[in-house]
Amino acid sequence: MQITRHLNDLPPDARGGAVAIGNFDGVHRGHARLIERLIQRAKEISGPAVVFTFDPHPVRVLRPHDCPPPLTWTERKAELLAKLGVDRVVAYPTDEALLRLSAREFFDLVLRDTMAARALVEGPNFYFGHNREGDVRLLGEFAAEAGMTLDVVEPTNEAGELLSSSRIRRLIGETGDLGRAAAMLTAPYRIRGIVTHGAGRGAKMGIPTANLEGIDTILPAEGVYAGVGRLVGRDGPTAIWPAAVNIGANPTFDDLHAKVEAHLIGCDERVYGRPLEVDFLERLRDVRAFASADELVEQIKLDIAAAQAIVTNTTY
Template identity: 55%
Template sequence: MRLLHDLEHVPSEILGGALTIGNFDGVHRGHARIVEAIRRQARAVQGPTIVFTFDPHPVRLLRPQQTPPPLTWTRRKAQLLAQLGVDAMIAYPTDRALLELSAEDFFQQIVVDKLQAKAMVEGPNFYFGRDRRGNTQLLGELCQQHALELEIVQPLELPGDAEIISSSRVRQAIAAGEIETARRMLTEPYRLRGMVTHGAGRGNTLGFATANLEAIDTIVPAHGVYAGYVVRKELTHAAAIHIGPNPTFGEGHPKVEAHLLDFEGSLYGEPLELAFLARLRDVRTFDDAEQLTSQIHQDVEAVKRAYSDWLTPDVREETK
């Protein structure tokens, strides 16, 4: 996978391929359907599969107060797309000059001149160019003029669900703590990232040391206790994740903290990624530390089961 941040010096090996343009935030199963189509088109034109994304999301410049919290950061997005078989992702710097291009100029400068694309794949709700004036009808006309094959891929719905899979719907599920629903829409369990900072240190006295995360730049799930795992230095560790306040000890400030199972050592100052597998329970007040400790033991056992299931190939495949 090649990750590019501009189009000044485009490697020859990513020219003349099949291209799709979009934000691809979260890389959900609907995105996977589009990637499947561009891979098919790439084979037909004997070229690479290219995903062109915007960094940051155009809404951040146009309507900053309406900017949705992201589901992925750039390198995570590239990693997920690579797993689907994409050859290159372009995280193009979004600026006013780009947003002021007409649909025709955008197509000519990006699709034709810079990437020399031979085929394109988009969803039916694709818009491009200044004020989103370009639509799939105009895209079809432009592709026909330049002898590009165009395929429009229909949205994907979850089985038994009339609503289509979308990044906004994934955000809604995560914000509501509906991790299992989000997992059914995503190609991989949802992850957030942050830096480990010093906490109250109370976890050590209870026998369950936690890593407290701050500087989180993606959406944080609703308050609750979750089963998941931590990604650290390309290794994974099962983890019980707590999001919210600690009312048992009179702490009202919400925190994101994770207890890594079967791990010893200091994590202060390290970046960590937390992946979410299931929601276990609400945050609640316990009568005393002994009652809280008893509940944490139950949570840890639930985490072990969820993590073991995730590592089981058959179970893991069913959740995708």
């Protein structure tokens, strides 16, 4: 998926199609339902299915202290949207000039003049323009004037509660319920970072770990998880391994500094300094102190076996 960053770079084949505007953080099943309608409309008008999103989230510009960590970075978001069938993602650099545009100005500049949209698809809680002055009612009026159609897709509910990015963020960051979160997402939850040197205890115990830093999305709650590690090269992942991942401190050694440590099962490559992505499949247990290093090693071996079994039995 090629990401367009600036409207001046929008190619002709990305104009005249169906457009959905939003943050699409996490690309969950509610988003997938909206994207399904977007693709349907695009086919009906023989045009591209285009998503216009923001990088970063407008709240990070307006109220940075109130903006929670995202579920996805822009390239990951575009990858997930492409798997759903989106033809083009516009990840507009959010700045003060964009946020000062009135609803009318935003519609005219972005949707009518630049993207030449012929169909719009949004959720009922969509707002646009300075101070969120425009809603779907006003968007419908503008669209009708410009000869565009507007479809409003109702939200998706899960167990009687609205399926939303904020709800998934709570499941991941507060409870570590990755299994439940995965059922709401369109793909396993993924983080990324750079492998750095740690204390080296894992290697001394015969169970080396990749210590991950520079993570720019929300971290799962403290615990031990089964997952998949993906070393990333210039053109994508170069190798993939099952992984047992520890998030939190190491109380057995009185190390209270929270870390992200992934044991890549079967990996004998040198990983220091390399980008690593980790997909989380299931929470295995709490982090706790053990009576001895030997007892910890025995538990880690059980964690590794459990993680291997979960990855083997997961369609991935």
